[in-house]
Amino acid sequence: MDNVKQKAFDFIDNHHEEMMSLWEKLVSIESGSLNKRGIDAVAEEIKNQLDGIGASTTIISMDKAGNMLTSLSGKVKAAPVLILGHMDTVFADGTLKNQPFIVKEGKAYGPGILDMKGGIVIALYVMKALHYAGYAVRPVKLILAGDEEIGHRNSDAAKRIIEEASGAVAAFNCETGFLDNGIVVQRKGSAVFKMDVTGIAVHAGNEPEKGRSAILEIAHKVIAIQNLTDWKKGTTFNVGVISGGTVVNAVPGQASIQIDVRYVEPDYLDHICEQIENIANKKYVSDTTTTLTQLAGFSPMKHTAENDALFEVVKKTYAELQLAAPYAKIVGGGSDSAYAVIAGVPAVCAMGVKGGKNHSPQEFAVVDTLFERAKILAACIINRDTCL
Ligand SMILES: [Zn+2]
Structure with missing residues (x-):
């Protein structure tokens, strides 16, 4: 295995506790789609995290919705690789009181634990890991919306995602991961x-x-x-x-x-x-x-040949890590990957922490997959330029 990849893996292995406490911190800030203050606080926390690796982060203010965040890590001049996601959840204010962050028998619980505070932790630690590992093939650009769960109805975030994504070579969305190992290549x-x-x-x-x-x-x-x-x-x-x-x-x-x-x-x-x-x-x-x-x-996330090619990179990465093969999944639920594809960027979705009972009070995430998926994403970003 190449040196950069090994260093990125070591970084993730050595930061399990930090990743868990960031997960707890993010889940403990309630950020239902209508709670602008909470979403904006999540964005500030993410900015603080990324300031530590010298990334250049922009918070895009929204009047009637949670703010949006973009961040570019890496100084190399090349088309970026994207990591996508969102900071809002479907859970109303006050949910946290009855469902605080807890870990029980290998599963984590709390509002938005799976969809997608876990995915944000993965995104941030992949960016950190690649930074400290000296990855310098491409900049990594993070795009996080503040109102995905309500379809950006009170903001122009969809349009902005298209603008921010355009020119990138690939997009990995850290949305809710499926227990059956499906990686999404098309959404209605x-x-x-x-x-x-x-x-x-x-x-x-x-x-x-x-x-x-x-x-x-x-x-x-x-x-x-x-x-x-x-x-x-x-x-x-x-x-x-x-x-x-x-x-x-x-x-x-x-x-x-x-x-x-x-x-x-x-x-x-x-x-x-x-x-x-x-x-x-x-x-x-x-x-x-x-x-x-x-x-x-x-909008639908269109199924393109380029999405399939990017899925092949994911599949090869799974094989490289000796993990059971993923399959290309088609789902009925929407996500911001749609807008990356509209921008002409190949995308794969549902790369986040794996779990179940999405959007329900029983929503849970499998703790070990937080670290596993972080390694997979870091390796996919590196492999994007060696596999294709
Ligand atoms: Zn989501």
């Missing part, structure tokens, strides 16, 4: 809509003929929307939330639904919007009105 995009229907509310016994049921209107719309699902193209429509009416003896004057759409190709989105608009505009019950709102969404 998502679009979320809300439909509100107003009818005419009247007493159900006294003058039902004057009523216009918003629930009946929306029931027709639900079926029409679900029927748009195209399994062949991989486009799925799911009405996941429904509400309406007030009391049983009134014709309901109000009803609403929320719709989650998943799709494969970035240019499907226009067509999807058109399909949903057509159903919103169609009147099944006369005198009802419908308003349509598009909420958060994620």
Whole structure:
């Protein structure tokens, strides 16, 4: 094994305790997507960590969302390798009180332990390890968003990731690692809509003929929307939330639904919007009105030959470390890897600490994989220029 790689591995082996205490520190700063103060505090802590290796870090202020962070480590003039991730979590403020950071039987728990405070620890220690090992083939650039879990709906982070990523040779996203050793090469995009229907509310016994049921209107719309699902193209429509009416003896004057759409190709989105608009505009019950709102969404991470080639580097690295082979995984959930691919940068995702029960109170991470994945990522960055 080459000297730089061995030194990077030694660095990681010698810093297990530090990595664990940073993990605890980051998990103990609550940073739910709407907690700007918490997310910004996580960004400051990361900047402090990277100041120690002389990286040049920029915190991009966001007015209505958590700040974003970019950091460049290494002085060599070459196109950078990217490490991607996010600093926000899905967990509301106060979660920490009942679910503090703990380690039990080889598993770590706490809000965002897996998604993706563990991934941030890996990213930072890979940057440190490569710095101290004297890696100087390319600069390593870290891009961390502050509002990934809500699809960057209150910021221009998606656009900025594309700008910041462009010109890089590869992107490794330290998102949630899968227990089955899948490394993600493709993700579906998502679009979320809300439909509100107003009818005419009247007493159900006294003058039902004057009523216009918003629930009946929306029931027709639900079926029409679900029927748009195209399994062949991989486009799925799911009405996941429904509400309406007030009391049983009134014709309901109000009803609403929320719709989650998943799709494969970035240019499907226009067509999807058109399909949903057509159903919103169609009147099944006369005198009802419908308003349509598009909420958060994620572009798809497109499956490219370049992503597959980068996955081969990951696979060779696993073999080199004598670890069980990973496989190329395709998933339905979005991530910022989408924007790296849009920028023309090959990407692989889910390179972070491995665990399960993502986004639930039982979310956990397997402690040993924090160190294992750090070594894998450090070696992948080095191998990117020797394998290809
Ligand atoms: Zn995540």
